[in-house]
Amino acid sequence: MLWQALTLQLGYNATLVAIGATLLGFAAGVTGTFLFLRRRSLVSDAISHATLPGVGLAFIVMVALGGDGRSLAGLLTGSAVTAALGLVAVQWLTRRTRLAEDSAIGAVLSVFFGLGVVLLTVIQTMESGRQAGLDSLLLGSTAGMLRADALLIAAGGALTLILTLILRRPMIMVAFDEDYAAARGLNIRQVDLVTMGLVMAVTVVGLKVVGLILIVALLIIPPVTARFWTDRTERVWLLSGVIGGVSGFIGAAISASAPALPTGPIIVLTGFSVFAASLFLAPNRGVLAAIIRHVAFQRRVHVRQGLLALAHGQPIYERYTVRLLHRAGLSRPDGVATEAGRARAAKALLDEKRWEILRAMPDHEAAAALYDGMRPIETVVTSDQLAEIDTHLAAPQEVLA
Amino acid sequence: MKRIALASTDGQTMTGEAPDQSPIAIRGMTVSYGQKPVVFSVDATFPEGSMTAIIGPNGAGKSTLLKASLGILRPLSGTVTVFGQPLNSQRHRIAYVPQRASVDWDFPTTVLDVVLMGLSRELGLLRLVRPRHRDKAIECLSRVGMAEFADRQIGQLSGGQQQRVFLARALAQGADLYLLDEPFAGVDAATEKAIIAVLKTLKAEGKTVVSVHHDLSTVSDYFDRVLILNTSKIAEGSVADAFTEANLQAAYGGRLATAQVAGIPVAG
Numbered sequence: 237m238l239w240q241a242l243t244l245q246l247g248y249n250a251t252l253v254a255i256g257a258t259l260l261g262f263a264a265g266v267t268g269t270f271l272f273l274r275r276r277s278l279v280s281d282a283i284s285h286a287t288l289p290g291v292g293l294a295f296i297v298m299v300a301l302g303g304d305g306r307s308l309a310g311l312l313t314g315s316a317v318t319a320a321l322g323l324v325a326v327q328w329l330t331r332r333t334r335l336a337e338d339s340a341i342g343a344v345l346s347v348f349f350g351l352g353v354v355l356l357t358v359i360q361t362m363e364s365g366r367q368a369g370l371d372s373l374l375l376g377s378t379a380g381m382l383r384a385d386a387l388l389i390a391a392g393g394a395l396t397l398i399l400t401l402i403l404r405r406p407m408i409m410v411a412f413d414e415d416y417a418a419a420r421g422l423n424i425r426q427v428d429l430v431t432m433g434l435v436m437a438v439t440v441v442g443l444k445v446v447g448l449i450l451i452v453a454l455l456i457i458p459p460v461t462a463r464f465w466t467d468r469t470e471r472v473w474l475l476s477g478v479i480g481g482v483s484g485f486i487g488a489a490i491s492a493s494a495p496a497l498p499t500g501p502i503i504v505l506t507g508f509s510v511f512a513a514s515l516f517l518a519p520n521r522g523v524l525a526a527i528i529r530h531v532a533f534q535r536r537v538h539v540r541q542g543l544l545a546l547a548h549g550q551p552i553y554e555r556y557t558v559r560l561l562h563r564a565g566l567s568r569p570d571g572v573a574t575e576a577g578r579a580r581a582a583k584a585l586l587d588e589k590r591w592e593i594l595r596a597m598p599d600h601e602a603a604a605a606l607y608d609g610m611r612p613i614e615t616v617v618t619s620d621q622l623a624e625i626d627t628h629l630a631a632p633q634e635v636l637a
Numbered sequence: 638m639k640r641i642a643l644a645s646t647d648g649q650t651m652t653g654e655a656p657d658q659s660p661i662a663i664r665g666m667t668v669s670y671g672q673k674p675v676v677f678s679v680d681a682t683f684p685e686g687s688m689t690a691i692i693g694p695n696g697a698g699k700s701t702l703l704k705a706s707l708g709i710l711r712p713l714s715g716t717v718t719v720f721g722q723p724l725n726s727q728r729h730r731i732a733y734v735p736q737r738a739s740v741d742w743d744f745p746t747t748v749l750d751v752v753l754m755g756l757s758r759e760l761g762l763l764r765l766v767r768p769r770h771r772d773k774a775i776e777c778l779s780r781v782g783m784a785e786f787a788d789r790q791i792g793q794l795s796g797g798q799q800q801r802v803f804l805a806r807a808l809a810q811g812a813d814l815y816l817l818d819e820p821f822a823g824v825d826a827a828t829e830k831a832i833i834a835v836l837k838t839l840k841a842e843g844k845t846v847v848s849v850h851h852d853l854s855t856v857s858d859y860f861d862r863v864l865i866l867n868t869s870k871i872a873e874g875s876v877a878d879a880f881t882e883a884n885l886q887a888a889y890g891g892r893l894a895t896a897q898v899a900g901i902p903v904a905g
Contacts, residue, residue, distance in 0.1 A: 273744070273745075275741075402762055402763065405757060405760065405762060408746075408754075409754055409757065411744070412741070412744050412746060412751075412754075413735065413739065413754075415704065415709050415733070415735045415739050416733060416754070416806075418708065418709040419707045419708075419709055419731065419733035419735075419816075420728060420757065420758075421725060421728040463745060466745065467745050467746070467747065467790035468750065469744075469745055469750060471745075472745050601826045601827075602825045602826055602828075
């Protein structure tokens with residue numbers, strides 16, 4: 237069943253749902269990137285929780301008007317209205333009061349969500365409310381989704397994605413350098429509002445698939461994960477979209493295979509697996525790479541310090557340093573330099589002396605500023621300059637064993 | 638009323654008939670944070686082809702004046718005209734180089750991408766970055782000696798290199814007026830030389846340069862005009878006329894140690 241779900245063999249509807257969820261995930265990953273770059277990821281949490289009262293109100297209104305209240309388009313419209321109110325509330329609180337944005341988000345999120353839960357409880361007591369299945373909007377569910385719903389989600393996701401891509405340049409400029417963007421004539425508030433509006437659109441469209449509690453995961457995890465792998469904006473959003481799309485697809489497919497499985501948590505867990513793998517394995521920014529870099533650098537520092545100590549005929553106090561020197565064949569286990577060790581020590585001492593001369597030369601301020609004890613001097617001066625430095629060197633001294 | 642009073646205090650004539658055609662003309666600019674003005678009723682004009690240093694003690698409102706002139710901050714009062722026109726119609730002729738500290742340098746972008754931001758007017762929303770755009774960005778980078786760093790992530794650069802990238806982005810705009818906020822703050826000597834060479838070339842091309850500057854010892858070497866500021870305008874004019882010990886004393890007061898003054902090649 238699971239395999240069939242993942243290979244799109246559960247029939248036309250399930251395939252449609254999976255495609256819709258993939259598109260939604262892609263759109264969320266891309267849109268979320270711009271929120272992440274603007275360092276306002278958490279605003280999406282306030283927006284998503286603020287959808288709940290809208291869902292409840294829309295249901296009540298539709299029932300009152302004689303409908304059955306379960307029309308997805310109607311529910312999403314209602315959720316968009318209160319989400320927009322929540323967004324405006326966060327913006328207003330942040331701009332007009334002394335509340336910081338995180339406090340404003342916390343306040344808006346809890347109040348709107350609380351109101352939504354109250355409305356859902358009221359709906360439970362209504363006759364037509366029992367089987368409304370509104371609670372599936374909390375954690376998302378693709379089981380038994382209608383074809384029209386899947387089309388709505390796919391179309392909404394695609395539209396948001398297109399708008400986001402059209403507006404990406406102003407959003408990037410504002411996120412990177414707000415003052416410069418303002419000087420170029422961009423209206424910062426408008427650009428921010430557009431960013432939030434796109435996030436809101438993804439949130440609303442994603443309610444059915446991911447659910448409002450966990451949609452933040454689809455907006456935040458993909459860009460954060462993508463950032464591990466690349467330093468380029470264009471690649472961050474593209475990769476983020478792919479991660480979101482894959483998460484959406486797997487979540488939807490698995491959820492469709494078993495009626496009781498909510499989609500949101502599966503999507504989150506899929507995204508998290510990619511995130512965890514990236515966190516540890518990414519080549520530059522990953523934890524493992526950082527540890528390896530650190531250890532390698534620490535070794536180089538120890539060896540260098542050890543060599544300089546040998547060159548000065550001083551004892552080496554740290555056992556670790558001696559071990560490293562010994563392993564590299566530069567010293568005996570008791571810390572006495574070998575032939576190779578003496579040669580390397582002499583070179584290290586020469587480097588230090590050259591740096592000393594360079595740092596005393598006023599003309600080479602920029603190069604001298606690069607001194608850190610480890611950097612080979614050949615990387616900061618030309619061979620002519622090096623020859624000039626060497627004219628200041630005293631006669632080379634032999635390093636004593 | 639106000640105009641007449643101002644005209645009499647700084648000895649300039651203001652006809653008020655024809656609009657000021659100079660690259661940037663600021664009139665009656667007051668900017669405040671809360672109830673405290675940091676810039677108060679400043680008039681300033683920067684003639685075409687001039688190179689002006691805005692100097693003054695810390696907190697004198699130098700950067701604030703620049704930001705308010707560009708509409709980055711909203712002034713309480715005051716008007717700005719750029720080449721005799723409203724600011725918004727002339728923004729394409731202005732290049733702004735913000736302070737380095739205003740940016741998150743861990744942002745996932747490369748040197749080339751930052752310079753390409755300077756071409757955003759040509760690129761618009763949808764146009765793809767073509768080789769000619771890339772070539773132009775690289776050319777601007779080589780003018781500041783940074784072409785070989787085009788593919789680096791910006792966070793890997795030194796402070797001076799970051800500042801040069803910001804200047805390259807401004808060059809890419811092909812503007813007529815350059816406004817720089819402390820371009821020499823915390824940069825190495827090589828960068829300072831590179832930046833001043835570029836600015837002098839711009840001046841030679843007839844462009845107008847205005848820069849917030851903090852190093853009094855280089856003012857007369859680098860600039861031909863000064864605007865001395867301490868909340869209100871203390872003096873404005875050529876280095877020979879305005880960069881005097883009396884004016885500096887008026888702006889810096891006790892903060893200008895006598896020893897420091899002695900080392901500064903002031904006019905007069």
